[in-house]
Amino acid sequence: MARIKIAAVADIAEGTTVKFSFTRGERPLEGFVGRFKGELFAYENTCRHIPISLDYGDNRFFTNQGDALMCQTHGAVYEPDTGLCTRGPCAGASLFPLEIAEEDGVLWFEEE
Ligand code: FES
Structure with a gap:
């Protein structure tokens, strides 16, 4: 079990991902x-259609409009705030949420 440092909170701008x-x-x-x-x-x-990554390793998750997350393989569309798939082959399923913690302006993830 390890504690993973993700990024400074201030470095995660609107519409971006780390x-x-x-x-x-x-x-x-x-x-x-x-x-x-x-x-x-x-x-x-992990996409809910086939368990592969949503991006192509390029950190591209948001749609061009910036209003949703999209799987690059078959285009499943997810709500950024809830993780719910609203369109595509896994509509109705949700992304697996991860619990993150903020401490002194830094985001951390605790491995199980
Ligand atoms: S693998 Fe993501 S939509 Fe098919």
């Missing part, structure tokens, strides 16, 4: 933190 790596048991996983309408969100970087 990725981080962690492990669950032996399994290496990726998460991402972003900001939407001023609020931070954090999800596992």
Whole structure:
């Protein structure tokens, strides 16, 4: 179990995301933190259609309009604030949320 430093809160601007790596048991996983309408969100970087990453390794999660998150493979669209898939092959499913903590202006993730 480790504590992972993600980023300074001030560095996560509106409509941007920061990725981080962690492990669950032996399994290496990726998460991402972003900001939407001023609020931070954090999800596992795993699509609910097929369990592959939402981005192509390029930290691209937001749509061009910046109003939703999108899986680059088949275009599933997710609400940034709730993680709910509103359009696409996994409509009705939700991204797996991750619990992050802020301490002295820095975001942390605690591995299970
Ligand atoms: S893998 Fe994400 S929509 Fe198909």
